[in-house]
Amino acid sequence: MMIAGYNITKQYVSGGMFSTNKAVVKAVQGVNIKIKEKETVGLVGESGSGKTTLARLLIGLEEVTEGTILFNISDGELNEYEEALKKGDEGVIKRIEGMYDITKIPRSRLRKLRRYMSIVFQDPYSSLDPRMTVIDIIKEPMIATGYLSGEEANKRVLELLEKVGLPKWFAYRYPHELSGGQRQRVAIARALSTNPKFIALDEPTSALDVSTQAQILNLLKSLQRDEGLSYLLITHNISVASYLSDRMYVMYAGKLVEVGEREQVIKNPKHPYTIVLMSAVPKLGKIMQRVPVKGEPPNLVNLPTGCHFHPRCPYAFEYCGWNAVEVAEDLKYLLEGKYYDIGGEKIKVDVLSELKIRVEGLGYQDLEKIIKNEIEAVMSFKSIDSIKKESENAVSIELKEYITPKLYQLDDGRLVSCLLYDEKFINRK
Amino acid sequence: MDKVLEVKDLELKFVTRRGVFHALNGVNLELYKGEVLGVAGESGSGKSTLMLAIGGLLPSNAWVTRGEIVYMSKNIIQELVKEGDTKYVKKRNEKALKKLNEKLQSIRGSKISTVFQDPMTALNPVLQVGYQIAEAVYYHNPSVLARRILARYKATKDDMREILSILKNKEDYNEKLLKFIKGKNLEGLEEQVLFIWERNDLHDIKKEKLILSLAGEKVPRTALPFLYKIARSNKLERTPILSRFIKRILIKEGYRKAVEILSILKVPNPEKVVYMYPHELSGGMRQRVAIAIGLINNPEIVLLDEPTTALDVTVQAQVLDLVRSIRNKYSSSFIFVSHDLSVLYEVSDRIAIMYAGKVVEVGSKDEIVSKPLHPYTQSLLRAVPSIESEKISPIPGEVPDLRNLPKGCMFHPRCPYAMDICKNQEPPMYNLENGHKVACFLYGEKK
Numbered sequence: 099m100m101i102a103g104y105n106i107t108k109q110y111v112s113g114g115m116f117s118t119n120k121a122v123v124k125a126v127q128g129v130n131i132k133i134k135e136k137e138t139v140g141l142v143g144e145s146g147s148g149k150t151t152l153a154r155l156l157i158g159l160e161e162v163t164e165g166t167i168l169f170n171i172s173d174g175e176l177n178e179y180e181e182a183l184k185k186g187d188e189g190v191i192k193r194i195e196g197m198y199d200i201t202k203i204p205r206s207r208l209r210k211l212r213r214y215m216s217i218v219f220q221d222p223y224s225s226l227d228p229r230m231t232v233i234d235i236i237k238e239p240m241i242a243t244g245y246l247s248g249e250e251a252n253k254r255v256l257e258l259l260e261k262v263g264l265p266k267w268f269a270y271r272y273p274h275e276l277s278g279g280q281r282q283r284v285a286i287a288r289a290l291s292t293n294p295k296f297i298a299l300d301e302p303t304s305a306l307d308v309s310t311q312a313q314i315l316n317l318l319k320s321l322q323r324d325e326g327l328s329y330l331l332i333t334h335n336i337s338v339a340s341y342l343s344d345r346m347y348v349m350y351a352g353k354l355v356e357v358g359e360r361e362q363v364i365k366n367p368k369h370p371y372t373i374v375l376m377s378a379v380p381k382l383g384k385i386m387q388r389v390p391v392k393g394e395p396p397n398l399v400n401l402p403t404g405c406h407f408h409p410r411c412p413y414a415f416e417y418c419g420w421n422a423v424e425v426a427e428d429l430k431y432l433l434e435g436k437y438y439d440i441g442g443e444k445i446k447v448d449v450l451s452e453l454k455i456r457v458e459g460l461g462y463q464d465l466e467k468i469i470k471n472e473i474e475a476v477m478s479f480k481s482i483d484s485i486k487k488e489s490e491n492a493v494s495i496e497l498k499e500y501i502t503p504k505l506y507q508l509d510d511g512r513l514v515s516c517l518l519y520d521e522k523f524i525n526r527k
Numbered sequence: 528m529d530k531v532l533e534v535k536d537l538e539l540k541f542v543t544r545r546g547v548f549h550a551l552n553g554v555n556l557e558l559y560k561g562e563v564l565g566v567a568g569e570s571g572s573g574k575s576t577l578m579l580a581i582g583g584l585l586p587s588n589a590w591v592t593r594g595e596i597v598y599m600s601k602n603i604i605q606e607l608v609k610e611g612d613t614k615y616v617k618k619r620n621e622k623a624l625k626k627l628n629e630k631l632q633s634i635r636g637s638k639i640s641t642v643f644q645d646p647m648t649a650l651n652p653v654l655q656v657g658y659q660i661a662e663a664v665y666y667h668n669p670s671v672l673a674r675r676i677l678a679r680y681k682a683t684k685d686d687m688r689e690i691l692s693i694l695k696n697k698e699d700y701n702e703k704l705l706k707f708i709k710g711k712n713l714e715g716l717e718e719q720v721l722f723i724w725e726r727n728d729l730h731d732i733k734k735e736k737l738i739l740s741l742a743g744e745k746v747p748r749t750a751l752p753f754l755y756k757i758a759r760s761n762k763l764e765r766t767p768i769l770s771r772f773i774k775r776i777l778i779k780e781g782y783r784k785a786v787e788i789l790s791i792l793k794v795p796n797p798e799k800v801v802y803m804y805p806h807e808l809s810g811g812m813r814q815r816v817a818i819a820i821g822l823i824n825n826p827e828i829v830l831l832d833e834p835t836t837a838l839d840v841t842v843q844a845q846v847l848d849l850v851r852s853i854r855n856k857y858s859s860s861f862i863f864v865s866h867d868l869s870v871l872y873e874v875s876d877r878i879a880i881m882y883a884g885k886v887v888e889v890g891s892k893d894e895i896v897s898k899p900l901h902p903y904t905q906s907l908l909r910a911v912p913s914i915e916s917e918k919i920s921p922i923p924g925e926v927p928d929l930r931n932l933p934k935g936c937m938f939h940p941r942c943p944y945a946m947d948i949c950k951n952q953e954p955p956m957y958n959l960e961n962g963h964k965v966a967c968f969l970y971g972e973k974k
Binding site: 277435 | 569570726731732733736809811812839840841842843866867868869870873893897910912913914919920922925
């Protein structure tokens with residue numbers, strides 16, 4: 099196994115040292131990821147879903163808040179490790195983590211390991227040093243990791259240029275003399291220079307034109323075949339991911355929502371978010387019937403409770419994560435608008451706790467009628483467990499407790515993080 | 528069909544320190560009334576430059592050497608092209624552009640408006656969203672705002688009750704309402720009343736209350752004569768101090784109009800959003816605000832320059848649906864620029880393909896996608912990965928350097944079918960059936 103990551107979590111604290119309102123940005127939350135040898139794993143998701151952060155964590159450019167990342171571990175030892183995790187065998191866990199876990203090994207050893215992993219960044223206009231010639235740019239990682247130096251390194255640069263389809267005399271040019279596609283080839287040559295086993299491709303073609311994008315994609319494909327590389331391809335472009343990947347990981351708001359073979363995820367998505375995502379991709383030659391979705395990805399400081407996708411999900415039901423704030427907001431909106439005749443501005447809606455609301459100035463029957471009428475249109479009302487009469491014109495509402503979905507394994511082997519695939523709710527589909 | 532806009536043989540160069548860039552090399556394009564024209568091309572193909580030229584937003588180093596842009600049967604860039612002009616004189620060119628800018632002030636923003644790619648840079652970060660929308664109306668159509676205020680000032684509760692009875696009478700209330708408002712001389716009121724009445728998230732009682740509350744607006748007495756004047760002449764007050772006082776009143780009205788347009792564009796909570804600053808909004812919301820500024824003056828032509836490129840797929844899908852729905856609501860014609868053909872296929876009626884500053888193929892979207900004729904279009908379609916595709920074949924070579932364009936057909940160095948004639952002669956535009964046009968010798972008379 100090239101990479102096996104367990105429970106990877108990364109949080110950033112925003113705000114400076116003296117800032118009074120510090121906020122915790124939860125960029126990646128408890129992600130498990132595995133990348134085999136010679137495999138391309140596509141990681142898709144919208145901006146802010148944490149895909150770039152995950153890639154930076156996997157190659158040790160950033161420190162994890164929590165979690166284990168085992169790099170280049172043999173399958174036998176990986177099995178041993180997973181057995182030990184199940185049994186809770188501390189000794190074995192410690193031994194294997196001490197050898198392979200890039201979050202725990204000493205820096206000096208990590209530096210040597212760096213030779214085997216590298217990254218291609220999104221924007222070839224800002225990822226190449228404008229004051230270095232192409233040869234120096236490509237040589238730098240070899241020298242930094244101590245892989246090659248001097249004449250040998252120069253020779254390797256010329257080989258690499260040929261490999262990525264650039265003429266040899268480009269070696270003494272500066273990045274500003276090159277076009278976008280040529281720059282990205284230089285960036286790929288740099289990533290290849292230390293003969294790595296694993297490359298993270300962070301949106302490698304999103305800054306390029308369509309015709310150059312196709313050249314780069316085909317180059318990446320043939321390099322993988324020749325060099326036996328493992329790729330982690332990060333992209334928001336589903337078609338690009340589908341073209342290169344063997345398996346796909348779909349992320350939403352810092353969590354994995356679906357993991358499976360490429361064919362499964364693209365042709366027959368199971369998680370509601372994946373369904374929405376696939377139907378949102380415009381296709382040439384046909385006008386899509388879209389699965390409607392409202393709103394935009396959540397802000398990572400204030401994540402929705404339960405399943406992060408539930409406020410936008412077209413299939414959400416009562417246990418998906420509704421809390422009192424959401425229900426109160428929907429109720430207020432109805433009372434001020436559509437049901438203005440009942441009491442207008444006199445009605446007060448208070449949130450008492452995460453699952454409890456108190457409504458003043460409204461009779462029990464009226465509230466029951468509103469909820470009954472709107473339960474089909476307003477999804478959050480489905481989570482209402484009971485309505486209690488407190489006095490003549492005060493009612494309290496209690497919500498059902500939500501369940502946070504885990505990754506459930508389906509019959510075809512893929513993992514989906516949606517309550518619809520929980521044993522308890524399987525017949526709701 | 529009527530032509531709203533025609534670009535004829537437009538040639539434009541940018542003179543820079545690093546040389547002369549041939550950005551447009553004889554562009555011919557027509558825009559018909561009510562259609563959405565998609566313009567596709569790679570970076571450097573001149574699609575954005577063309578939008579700048581049509582929108583009257585050319586920078587000072589742009590040098591138009593030939594061609595016309597015909598809008599309302601008038602060439603709007605007449606000043607820029609001089610017969611027999613072969614040398615670039617910086618001062619003279621800048622002067623001509625400045626003059627043109629002043630002339631276009633009355634067209635730009637009100638008749639032809641532009642929505643830019645990146646709403647974060649297109650919007651002013653220190654002004655409230657509502658102010659920026661209001662400003663667009665204030666400068667171009669102050670009479671609209673003045674009329675709205677005056678209508679509320681003049682209307683009485685009884686008028687409102689009568690309007691309500693018309694509205695409640697369901698059958699063709701639109702016409703009757705217009706007639707009533709015209710009779711009472713209350714123009715400007717109809718859009719406010721209809722906006723409230725046609726909301727479906729409000730109870731009828733609330734709607735009635737809101738409509739009744741429109742009547743009898745209090746307006747400072749000193750402002751009244753000026754508002755009447757602006758409503759009549761559509762010109763802004765130029766007196767110092769007083770003009771700022773009037774501006775405050777009109778901008779405040781602009782906020783009300785901004786709420787209306789934002790709710791048409793499906794922005795949740797528009798009443799709150801107008802008081803927010805651009806950084807408080809998400810990408811999709813910002814783009815909707817930019818679109819609102821483009822649409823608020825009901826322009827004849829809206830230029831959308833890559834409006835979805837900076838957005839996520841699901842949000843892009845929302846914006847595309849929005850563009851499709853506003854084209855039914857507004858009578859404008861749209862030019863939608865994108866590098867993504869599948870996006871254009873969703874929204875446009877016709878698609879024009881640009882390469883190296885020329886339109887190489889125009890046709891209905893289905894013909895372009897299913898029966899592409901120009902070799903560039905064909906290779907472009909083969910190079911785009913799609914969910915179904917197993918193989919993509921890239922176009923060999925690179926986009927040509929605009930300072931040093933190939934002779935003859937610009938595409939010949941990359942073209943699989945290049946013939947001898949392509950290297951020396953520029954292909955003309957051949958008209959084929961169904962309005963399909965292509966600039967390639969393969970489709971000319973046999974030679």
